[in-house]
Amino acid sequence: MEHITVVGASLAGLATVRALRAQEFEGRITVIGDEQHEPYDRPPLSKEYLAGTVSEEDIGLTDSDDVELGVEWVLGQAASSLDNAGKAVVLEDGSRVGTDAVVLATGARARQFPGGCPQGVHTLRTLDDARALRSELVPGARLVVIGAGFIGAEIASTAAALGCEVDVVEAADVPLQRPLGAEMGAVCGRLHARNGARLHVGTGLAELVGETRVTAVRLTDGRELPADVVVVGIGAQPNTEWLAGSGLEIDDGVRTDEQGRTTIPEVLAVGDCAHSYRDYTAGWLRLEHWTNALQQPAAAVAALLGREHSAPAHHSVPYFWSDQYGHKIQFAGHRSADCTVQVEEGDPDSGDFLALYLDAEERPVGVLAIDRARPFGQWRRKLAKSR
Amino acid sequence: MHYSFLYEQQGPLMILVGELAGLPPGESVRVQGEVAIAVFNVDGELYAIDDTCSHQDASLSDGWLEGCAVECPLHAACFDLRTGQPSGPPAKKPVRTHAVSIEDGLIYVHESTRVTVGGAVVEEVG
Numbered sequence: 328m329e330h331i332t333v334v335g336a337s338l339a340g341l342a343t344v345r346a347l348r349a350q351e352f353e354g355r356i357t358v359i360g361d362e363q364h365e366p367y368d369r370p371p372l373s374k375e376y377l378a379g380t381v382s383e384e385d386i387g388l389t390d391s392d393d394v395e396l397g398v399e400w401v402l403g404q405a406a407s408s409l410d411n412a413g414k415a416v417v418l419e420d421g422s423r424v425g426t427d428a429v430v431l432a433t434g435a436r437a438r439q440f441p442g443g444c445p446q447g448v449h450t451l452r453t454l455d456d457a458r459a460l461r462s463e464l465v466p467g468a469r470l471v472v473i474g475a476g477f478i479g480a481e482i483a484s485t486a487a488a489l490g491c492e493v494d495v496v497e498a499a500d501v502p503l504q505r506p507l508g509a510e511m512g513a514v515c516g517r518l519h520a521r522n523g524a525r526l527h528v529g530t531g532l533a534e535l536v537g538e539t540r541v542t543a544v545r546l547t548d549g550r551e552l553p554a555d556v557v558v559v560g561i562g563a564q565p566n567t568e569w570l571a572g573s574g575l576e577i578d579d580g581v582r583t584d585e586q587g588r589t590t591i592p593e594v595l596a597v598g599d600c601a602h603s604y605r606d607y608t609a610g611w612l613r614l615e616h617w618t619n620a621l622q623q624p625a626a627a628v629a630a631l632l633g634r635e636h637s638a639p640a641h642h643s644v645p646y647f648w649s650d651q652y653g654h655k656i657q658f659a660g661h662r663s664a665d666c667t668v669q670v671e672e673g674d675p676d677s678g679d680f681l682a683l684y685l686d687a688e689e690r691p692v693g694v695l696a697i698d699r700a701r702p703f704g705q706w707r708r709k710l711a712k713s714r
Numbered sequence: 715m716h717y718s719f720l721y722e723q724q725g726p727l728m729i730l731v732g733e734l735a736g737l738p739p740g741e742s743v744r745v746q747g748e749v750a751i752a753v754f755n756v757d758g759e760l761y762a763i764d765d766t767c768s769h770q771d772a773s774l775s776d777g778w779l780e781g782c783a784v785e786c787p788l789h790a791a792c793f794d795l796r797t798g799q800p801s802g803p804p805a806k807k808p809v810r811t812h813a814v815s816i817e818d819g820l821i822y823v824h825e826s827t828r829v830t831v832g833g834a835v836v837e838e839v840g
C-alpha cells in the first residue's frame with residue numbers, strides 16, 4: 328500500500344493521519360477537506376470560543392510536530408464521489424486522486440430548518456458559523472434557541488453569560504430525553520431557568536418572522552417570541568450524500584464493523600460519519616462524540632494496515648461531556664428505553680451528583696455525573712469491566 | 715491526611731503533603747502551593763505535577779492513573795507524570811513537574827518555578 332487518502336480534515340481525519348504514522352505507514356498520505364481551515368476543535372465553538380475567552384489559534388488541533396507527518400493537505404475542496412471501487416476520489420473541480428485506500432472522516436453537518444431563512448438565523452457546526460453567531464451575541468440581544476439538545480443548551484448558556492436574553496424552545500416535553508431519559512433530561516433542563524434562560528417545552532418552531540432580518544419566532548402553539556438572533560439546534564446529519572453510487576452501505580452514516588471497515592475492502596469510515604458496530608451495545612451506533620472521533624481512527628488504521636491494536640477497555644464505553652452554566656455534565660455508556668435511574672451520590676435537585684442507568688436486569692449500563700469528575704472516571708471503567 | 719502548609723526555604727517552595735502512609739499506591743492528593751499541585755503514588759514512586767490541566771480547568775488529582783501517566787477526568791488528555799507532557803489532544807501544553815522528597819515518613823513537594831519542555835525553559839512562573 329503506497330498511497331492512503333483521508334477525506335475530511337477535522338478531528339477524526341487528523342487522528343487517522345497521526346495513527347497512520349504512529350503505526351509506521353511510510354507511504355503517501357493525502358487529506359481532502361472542504362473547509363478552508365486547518366483542523367480545529369469543535370467543542371469550543373459553542374463554549375469558550377463563542378464566549379470570546381479563547382482564540383482561533385487556541386482551538387487549532389495541529390501542533391508543530393504535525394509538520395513531520397508529511398501530509399499533502401488539499402483544503403477548500405470537497406470530494407464529490409468515490410470511484411473505481413474505492414481506488415479513486417473525485418474532487419469538486421473534476422480532478423481525480425488515485426489511491427490504494429480511503430478513510431472516510433467527513434463528519435456531520437447541522438440540520439437546517441426547511442425553507443428560506445431571514446438574516447439573523449444561524450446553525451452552529453463550523454468555525455465560520457461560530458464567527459457569524461459570535462458577532463451577533465451582543466449584550467441585550469434577544470436570542471431564541473430552537474432545540475434544547477446539548478449544543479443548543481450550551482449556546483443558551485454561553486449567550487446568557489454574555490448578557491443576552493435567552494429563550495430555549497424544545498418540541499419534546501423534556502429536553503435530552505433520548506440520550507438521558509425523561510428524569511435526568513428534566514434535571515438538566517432545570518439548569519436553564521436556574522440561570523436566567525427561559526425553557527419552553529412541548530412546542531416547536533412554526534415560522535421565522537421577519538422580512539430581511541428575523542424579528543420573531545412563531546411557535547406551533549401559536550405564541551410568538553421576539554428575537555434578534557435565532558439558532559436552529561435540531562441535530563446533525565452525516566455527510567455521506569457524496570458517497571451515493573459508491574457501493575457503500577449508507578444508513579444514517581456509513582455502515583462499518585467494530586474496526587471501521589466498510590463493505591468495500593480498503594475503504595474505512597471513522598468519527599461522526601460512521602455508523603459502526605459497537606461491542607458495548609452489541610449493535611450499530613452512530614456517535615457524535617469527540618472521544619469517539621479521536622479514538623476510533625487508531626483501530627481503523629490497525630485494521631487497514633493489518634497491525635495488532637489494543638485500546639484500553641474503557642475506550643469501548645461511549646463517552647461525551649457538555650459544559651452548561653458553569654457545570655460539567657458527563658455521560659458514559661448507553662441508555663436503552665427500559666433503563667431505570669439510580670442516584671448513587673449527591674442530589675440532583677441541589678447540584679452535583681452521580682447517577683447510574685440500570686438495564687432490565689439491573690446491571691449498570693450508563694453513568695451520568697454533574698460536577699463529579701472523579702467518581703465518574705471510576706464508573707466509566709467499571710462499566711467497561713461489567714460487559 | 716494533608717496538613718499542607720508552606721514554608722519558604724532557600725530555593726524552591728517546599729510544601730508538606732502529609733504522611734507517606736496516607737498516600738498508598740494508586741492514590742492521589744491535591745495540595746495547595748502557589749498553585750494547586752497533584753501528588754501521585756505510582757507503585758511506591760511519588761510524582762507531583764500542577765493540578766490544573768493545561769487544557770481547561772479540570773483537577774488532575776481527580777484523574778485516572780494509568781502506569782506513569784494520569785488521564786484528565788474531563789477530556790481524557792494523558793500527561794506523563796515524569797515530564798508533564800501531554801500525549802495528545804485536546805491538551806497541547808505540558809504541565810509543570812515538581813520534585814518530591816520523603817523525610818521521616820512525611821512527603822514534601824518542592825514547587826518548581828519553571829515550565830520546561832524537553833529540558834528547555836519556556837516560561838518563568840510566579
Ligand SMILES: Cc1cc2nc3c(=O)[nH]c(=O)nc-3n(C[C@H](O)[C@H](O)[C@H](O)COP(=O)(O)OP(=O)(O)OC[C@H]3O[C@@H](n4cnc5c(N)ncnc54)[C@H](O)[C@@H]3O)c2cc1C
Nearest residue numbers: 335337338339361369370405406433434435598599616617
Ligand atoms: C458546536 C459543537 C460542540 C460540540 N461539543 C461537544 C462536546 O462538548 N463533547 C463532545 O463529546 N462532543 C462535542 N461535539 C462533537 C464533536 O465535535 C464531534 O464528534 C467531532 O467534531 C467529530 O469529528 P469528525 O472528524 O468525525 O467530524 P467533523 O468534525 O464533522 O469533521 C468532518 C470534516 O469533513 C468535512 N467534509 C464533509 N464532507 C466532505 C467532503 N465531501 N469532502 C471533503 N471534506 C468534507 C467537513 O466540512 C468537516 O471539516 C461538538 C460539536 C459541535 C459542532
Ligand code: FES
Nearest residue numbers: 767769770786789
Ligand atoms: S480539561 Fe483536561 S483535557 Fe480538557
